[in-house]
Amino acid sequence: MAKTYEEINEKIRKGKAVVLTAEEVSEMARTMSPKEILGKVDVVTTATFGAMCSSGAFLNFGHANPPIRMERIELNGVPVSGGLAAVDTFVGATDCNVQNPTYGGAHVIEDLIAGKDVMLEAWGKGTECYPRKHIRTLISLKDINEAIMCNPRNAYQNYNVAVNTSDRLLHTYMGALLPNLRNASYSSAGELSPLLNDPECRTIGLGTRIFLCGAKGYVVWNGTQFNCSKPLNEHGVPMGNARTLALMGEMREMSTEFMRGAYFEKYGVTMYVGVGVPIPVLDEDMAARVSIRNSQIDTFIEDYGDGCKLIGQVNYEQLRSGEIEFMGRKIHTAPLSSLAKARQIADILKGWIQRGEFELTAPVRPMPTGTSLNGLEKRL
């Protein structure tokens, strides 16, 4: 009864594949067994649209005449990497100019994807082969060479919920945390989230074709801070921040509908990234995995007001209700990632697969197992 990638792709090519979103299959699982789901469903689409700081883009500007070895580079006044050959750069999503902290690398990437002109200014010391020392010009995606989004850590598998027990307002990358447990901020797309539907990465690996900000992109590596050592709940879901994905895609195929530059108050710039991952229902085990529901996804409550201690546990059904009871109080809950956008992405990916425009890829190499995280030890 198990299916292979090739059998599923053959159905996709014939327009006969049955594709559901992860929310639809979770609903179906209320009345159907994994065996029945395996018989009915071929592919499940998952998605998320959240703030992912570890994102960026490689650009190649092309050579001017006379040429310059760009050693210090600014795009719209944002300093970006000068450490890649003569006319390559990496724009980090969180790159910013301290004089203008609300506009950063993520906004440069958004402006480029929007088709806007961006001011390039670069300096070099001048060499025998690259005599020019300075250039200031406009660039856009129409006139540069490569423009490749490359995100070292996206699509976190689960994430802690942020609260604040201290008596002062905290501005964090989890948003504004009001004093004395007045609010709780959560960021995962829950039952729709990619790595919660394939928690051990049986189908997601190097080379997995995905939706990335509107383009057809790829999983290119395990993401940084890939952590397999988080405790599992009774449904096999890792609790807290666990596995991650490194992703790449062609910027010219992307849309600002599915990526945005963002600024978190008193924290800095980050990038909202839209990711959709198709999961093949290969066997009963995968059918059971994609059936996961919000009520079965637990995560830890982390106190940003007291050294990021883990002080409780909650599930996504409770978080989505708008209020949780914790430490004898009712706490207002709110998301940080857009479920509306994530659903839109899961639907688009579903459409691509149903129309035969998107086939599934078996991993070229599986994700690592047994990894854990090192802290940074201060040795001096």
Next chain:
Amino acid sequence: MVKKVVVTFTAGSAGRSLTYELIKKYDIMLSIIKADIDAGRNGKLVLELDADEDHIRQAIEYMENCGVEVSPLENKIKYDNTRCISCGACTSSCLSGALSIQAPDWKVVFDPDKCIVCRHCVTACPLKLFSTDFAG
């Protein structure tokens, strides 16, 4: 009915006790939600007026005759919802409930009638889609 308005006055018009007149003459149950008055006595008030429709209309006419500008609150809070991604970050610190996000569609909804101009949304929105005329 309950109506929230922003009253903008200049030094010349601030001599009278507007709030006293509103209560006394027009029988308005009045709450001052926010007051932002500078040293030269120019300022803004956010008022909640609770009375029947006629009295509220007459009260607004009275204030305008006194030389103060009266605008509905929703005209003073700008929210660029065309660029909104409905992440929900603004709803987290909006304790008045003016900004909400919930099932089934999980899109951010702004109800100006509930807004108390706390301005948390102005800083909380990662896309900077909110602005008000009020000082921080």
